[in-house]
Structures are given as C-alpha cells and as structure tokens.
Amino acid sequence: MRWLVTGGAGYIGAHVVTALGESGVESVVVDDLSTGRAARLPLGVPLVRADVRDSTTMRELFRRYRPDGVIHLAARKDVAESTAHPLRYYQDNLDGLRSVLAAVAATGTPSVLFSSSAAVYGTPPRSPVTELDRTAPENAYGRTKLIGEWMLRDAAASAGFGWCALRYFNVAGAGAPHLRDTGGTNLVPRLLQAAARGIPATVYGDDYPTPDGTAVRDYVHVADIADAHVSAALALRHREIHDEILNIGRGEGASVLQMIDAVAAALGHPLPYVTEPRRAGDPAAVVASPARIRELLGWRARHDLDDIVTSAAAQPVPETQAA
Ligand SMILES: NC(=O)c1ccc[n+]([C@@H]2O[C@H](COP(=O)([O-])OP(=O)(O)OC[C@H]3O[C@@H](n4cnc5c(N)ncnc54)[C@H](O)[C@@H]3O)[C@@H](O)[C@H]2O)c1
Numbered sequence: 001m002r003w004l005v006t007g008g009a010g011y012i013g014a015h016v017v018t019a020l021g022e023s024g025v026e027s028v029v030v031d032d033l034s035t036g037r038a039a040r041l042p043l044g045v046p047l048v049r050a051d052v053r054d055s056t057t058m059r060e061l062f063r064r065y066r067p068d069g070v071i072h073l074a075a076r077k078d079v080a081e082s083t084a085h086p087l088r089y090y091q092d093n094l095d096g097l098r099s100v101l102a103a104v105a106a107t108g109t110p111s112v113l114f115s116s117s118a119a120v121y122g123t124p125p126r127s128p129v130t131e132l133d134r135t136a137p138e139n140a141y142g143r144t145k146l147i148g149e150w151m152l153r154d155a156a157a158s159a160g161f162g163w164c165a166l167r168y169f170n171v172a173g174a175g176a177p178h179l180r181d182t183g184g185t186n187l188v189p190r191l192l193q194a195a196a197r198g199i200p201a202t203v204y205g206d207d208y209p210t211p212d213g214t215a216v217r218d219y220v221h222v223a224d225i226a227d228a229h230v231s232a233a234l235a236l237r238h239r240e241i242h243d244e245i246l247n248i249g250r251g252e253g254a255s256v257l258q259m260i261d262a263v264a265a266a267l268g269h270p271l272p273y274v275t276e277p278r279r280a281g282d283p284a285a286v287v288a289s290p291a292r293i294r295e296l297l298g299w300r301a302r303h304d305l306d307d308i309v310t311s312a313a314a315q316p317v318p319e320t321q322a323a
Pocket residue numbers: 006007008009010011012013030031032033034035036037050051052053072073074075076077092096115116117118167168169170171172183186
C-alpha cells in the first residue's frame with residue numbers, strides 16, 4: 001500500500017510518515033519545505049519538493065505514483081498570523097486542498113485523510129466537545145479548516161472517494177529528537193525556547209473563565225496522532241469508514257499554568273513567566289471527546305502529559321526562534 005503525504009516533512013507529517021513505514025505502508029512526501037525539513041524523513045522515503053497549490057504538478061504526481069490515498073497535512077497553522085493576514089490563509093490552505101482534491105478526482109484516487117483542527121469549534125458549547133457539537137471557529141485559520149471539511153464532503157459526493165477529517169487538538173511532544181516541533185507558535189516549544197534563552201515565558205490572558213484563569217487545552221502526543229492516521233488510513237482503504245469527522249485528543253484539559261509547571265518539572269528548574277492580555281481568536285477552554293475515534297478505530301492515546309512534556313524537553317531547542 002502506498003500513500004501520498006503532503007506536508008510530510010513537517011512536524012506532524014514526519015511522525016505520520018514514520019508510523020506508516022513502521023506499519024509496512026509506503027509514503028511519497030510532497031512538501032515545499034517552507035516550514036518542513038527533509039532531514040526529518042526516514043531513509044528511502046521519496047520527497048517531491050513542490051507546492052500543493054500547483055494543480056498541474058499535483059495531478060502529474062497522482063498519475064505517476066497511483067497512491068491508495070492521500071494524507072493532506074500541508075497548510076499554514078499560525079492562529080495569530082491568520083488573524084493578521086486572513087486572505088493569505090484562505091488562499092494557501094484552501095487552494096492547496098482544492099488542488100489536491102482536483103487531482104484525487106481526476107485520477108480516481110480512493111481515499112483522502114485531511115488535517116482538520118479543534119479550531120473549528122471555537123469556544124465549544126460544552127466540554128468535552130463531540131463531533132456533533134456546533135462549529136463556530138473564532139479565527140481565520142479555524143475557518144479555513146471548517147471550509148476544508150465542507151470542500152471534502154462536496155468533492156467526495158461528486159467524485160465518490162472515501163474521506164476522513166481528523167480534528168487534532170493540541171499536538172505536542174516528539175517521537176525522536178530529529179522529529180521535534182521547531183516552530184515558534186505552539187505552547188510547549190514556546191516554553192522550551194524561553195527556558196533555553198533564559199527569558200520569561202509569555203502567558204496570554206489570565207482572566208479566562210477557567211480554574212486558574214489561563215486557557216485550557218487538550219494536549220495530545222504527536223506519536224498518538226500519527227498512530228491515529230495509520231488506523232484511519234487502513235480503515236478507509238478497507239472501507240470500514242467512508243465519510244468521517246473524528247476528534248483526536250486525550251479527553252483531558254491542562255491550563256497554560258499547568259503546562260508551565262509540567263515543563264519546569266521536566267527541566268528540573270522553575271520557569272518564570274510574564275502575563276500579557278489575551279490574544280485575539282484564542283478560546284478559553286477546548287477539550288476533546290475522543291469517544292468516536294475509540295469506537296470506530298479502537299484508537300486511544302497511549303501517552304500522558306508527562307510523556308508529552310518530557311519527550312519535548314529532551315530535545316535540543318533551536319535558538320533562533322522567538323519565544
Ligand atoms: N500542530 C498542531 O497542534 C496542529 C493542530 C491542529 C491541526 N494541525 C494541522 O496539521 C497540519 C500539519 O501541522 P504541523 O504542526 O506539522 O505544521 P508544520 O508547519 O510543521 O507542517 C506543515 C508542512 O506543510 C508544508 N507546506 C506548507 N505549505 C505547503 C504548500 N503550499 N505546498 C507544499 N508543502 C507545504 C511545510 O513545509 C511543512 O512541512 C497542518 O494542516 C495544521 O493546520 C496542527
């Protein structure tokens with residue numbers, strides 16, 4: 001079995017490609033290396049350096065490799081940037097998906113797995129949030145993910161492929177040093193980068209309606225996320241699922257201050273922080289119900305918060321990123 005993985009040189013994508021390989025599934029990676037790194041890929045995995053928005057190239061790649069399916073991870077993912085430059089996000093995230101879906105339809109590719117996000121919920125009506133709860137994204141990034149799910153459903157209804165949108169909650173940790181998250185936007189790498197530079201970490205907002213006033217999220221280990229992709233890809237291929245939207249989270253929340261404590265414990269020293277006002281587009285609390293993915297795919301998170309933080313903290317931290 002062979003899957004095409006867009007964004008496969010990225011943080012999550014490289015974990016997915018590694019997990020596919022460990023399950024005996026071949027990958028071909030398509031990545032423009034805008035934020036990804038070729039060094040993350042296992043030996044022998046082909047990397048095609050291309051922009052997924054280039055429809056002609058994408059169609060040619062699908063014709064050349066004839067994959068059993070595509071896992072589409074390539075996207076921009078910075079919420080703050082999406083608020084400052086919304087049209088960049090609508091263009092890049094949606095045009096990339098449109099181009100992939102056009103190639104899927106043109107070549108009769110049977111399956112599509114799409115990286116969606118908990119950002120589609122905005123501030124959920126209840127916690128934990130299920131896939132049947134209302135969606136109300138609070139930033140342009142989240143809206144591109146929700147529109148992406150609509151695009152998938154419409155394209156699948158017309159072309160007949162099977163699809164699954166995976167709504168990741170907050171992905172963190174690392175399966176191996178070279179696979180770690182080197183971006184400067186997610187909380188755990190931001191905390192580690194602040195510690196490495198000897199400066200205080202920044203907490204955005206301490207007046208949320210949560211137990212300690214800081215925002216609560218559901219942190220899930222990237223290796224667990226990768227396993228969920230393998231299970232979903234196999235289930236799609238064997239027609240055990242056909243059109244699904246699935247949360248991937250642990251079903252437990254942690255606040256920013258709890259994450260600071262966890263990182264401090266992993267590093268063995270306190271982590272000072274400063275508080276700034278809330279960021280636009282940041283909901284108070286977002287925690288997944290993982291009941292449906294457990295029921296359909298038998299998936300459950302194997303790693304707890306300690307595993308997540310310890311695996312991330314064990315990595316050398318890049319010094320050039322802003323905290
Ligand atoms: N990290 C999280 O917590 C999280 C949560 C929810 C959803 N997601 C989604 O998961 C996916 C992967 O995220 P990540 O954290 O690995 O980010 P990442 O930036 O590490 O990975 C994205 C990859 O896509 C590539 N890419 C971007 N635009 C491209 C284009 N136009 N053509 C070809 N390649 C392109 C980048 O080079 C990179 O390798 C994204 O779709 C993101 O929105 C991430």
